[in-house]
Amino acid sequence: MNTQATTAAPQNSSMRWVRWANLAFMLYILLVAVSMVSSGFKWSVGEQAKTLFEFASHPVAGLMIGLVATALIQSSSTVTSIIVGLVAGGLPVETAIPMVMGANIGTTLTNTLVSLGHARCKEEFRRAFASATVHDFFNLLAVSIFLPLEMMFGILDKISTWLVSPLLDAGDMSMKGLNFMKPLTQPAVDLVKGPLSTFGNMGGVALIVIGIALIFIAITAMGKLMRSLMVGRAKDILKSAIGRGPLHGIASGTVVTILVQSSSTTTSLMVPLVGTGVLKVREVYPFTLGANIGTCITALLAATAISGDNAVFALQIALVHLVFNILATVLIFGVPFLRELPLKGAFYLGDLATKSKAAVFGYISLVFGILPLTILGLTA
Numbered sequence: 001m002n003t004q005a006t007t008a009a010p011q012n013s014s015m016r017w018v019r020w021a022n023l024a025f026m027l028y029i030l031l032v033a034v035s036m037v038s039s040g041f042k043w044s045v046g047e048q049a050k051t052l053f054e055f056a057s058h059p060v061a062g063l064m065i066g067l068v069a070t071a072l073i074q075s076s077s078t079v080t081s082i083i084v085g086l087v088a089g090g091l092p093v094e095t096a097i098p099m100v101m102g103a104n105i106g107t108t109l110t111n112t113l114v115s116l117g118h119a120r121c122k123e124e125f126r127r128a129f130a131s132a133t134v135h136d137f138f139n140l141l142a143v144s145i146f147l148p149l150e151m152m153f154g155i156l157d158k159i160s161t162w163l164v165s166p167l168l169d170a171g172d173m174s175m176k177g178l179n180f181m182k183p184l185t186q187p188a189v190d191l192v193k194g195p196l197s198t199f200g201n202m203g204g205v206a207l208i209v210i211g212i213a214l215i216f217i218a219i220t221a222m223g224k225l226m227r228s229l230m231v232g233r234a235k236d237i238l239k240s241a242i243g244r245g246p247l248h249g250i251a252s253g254t255v256v257t258i259l260v261q262s263s264s265t266t267t268s269l270m271v272p273l274v275g276t277g278v279l280k281v282r283e284v285y286p287f288t289l290g291a292n293i294g295t296c297i298t299a300l301l302a303a304t305a306i307s308g309d310n311a312v313f314a315l316q317i318a319l320v321h322l323v324f325n326i327l328a329t330v331l332i333f334g335v336p337f338l339r340e341l342p343l344k345g346a347f348y349l350g351d352l353a354t355k356s357k358a359a360v361f362g363y364i365s366l367v368f369g370i371l372p373l374t375i376l377g378l379t380a
Helices: 002-052 059-073 076-088 094-106 109-118 123-155 155-171 182-197 199-231 233-243 246-260 265-275 281-294 297-303 312-334 337-357 357-379
Strands: none
Touching: 002 076, 002 182, 002 199, 002 312, 059 076, 059 094, 059 123, 059 357, 076 094, 076 265, 076 297, 076 312, 094 123, 094 312, 094 357, 109 123, 109 233, 109 265, 109 357, 123 155, 123 265, 123 281, 123 312, 123 337, 123 357, 155 312, 155 337, 182 199, 233 246, 246 265, 246 281, 246 312, 265 281, 281 312, 281 337, 297 312, 312 337, 337 357
16 A cells, blocks of 8 residues: 555646646747738738728627627636737727727626526525626626716726736837747747638638637646646635635636636636525625636736837737736725625526526527627627
8 A cells, every 4th residue: 555655646646737838838839820910911901901900890799799609618718818919910909908908808607607506496596697697797896887988988998098008118018028928939939820821811710710710729738727726725725715705706707717728617617606505695705806807817818929110019918917807906996885886786697597597598699699799799
């Protein structure tokens, strides 16, 4: 027995090292993929970018595009990384800002679907569905406040411009001096671009598709690897941190989401804990806000892969995502009246869910399908 235990320990240690190495490799793939989207976009549309984005020029349309894309892909990290690549390829920052807001709403579908696993027990389902939808209501409230402010005053645009202004000195819009990733990522991008060059502009479209596919694969793999690396210890940390108060809850949600690279994953972890009565909805509420902030790290990492004249704008849209979530948390959670609104909405839906399963599917269909697609059709 001792011999088996002695041999098992080095094997477990070596497996952890392999996982960490795989995680580093997947991070590299993510950076290469974002660079591919940027390069492919510039290659395929060139000067025709303005025409291509006319359909998203209305902020509400941009919001719905971000919402639907994230609801379909089930990852706001993936969508915001793609948006970073598109901005680097010429998508105007002001057009991309509503898309980022939409991604925040779309990502809440995952934990709402997870809550359906408790549907057999009414009391569990009531708690689980309320726990899932408090995230929905918070993000919906945040967008309903900040999208009109952005449309009228350009608050997020101005704050993010101020944050990147040190990079705009002497009229130089490039981050070449800061870009340490290009020498690492460009050879891989060129390797893929080479065979596609024979297809003309369609080669650029193919490069975008390959880049998006790799972003999805990389972020999915990174999430799985981090979950396997944090087994046991992570759950203990969550339980001890969440119950200590709102600030601890926000901080723990931020840190765990940075580690796992997915707000959908961290908020979905909370649903069974609330459903089974281990935690209360009010206790996990701050944790979900921290998850919103923590998920911004992926777009910031993606922005480091960008070079060229639009590199600073790619960083700017990544910062927009971070600033939006921080401001929303400070404003909504800081004002008692606003703080209670997502909880009241979630409790109401939780009660409604126990009375009618049709109301649950109606809510999901309306918020994540019918409403956004109808608005897109009207604004097209």
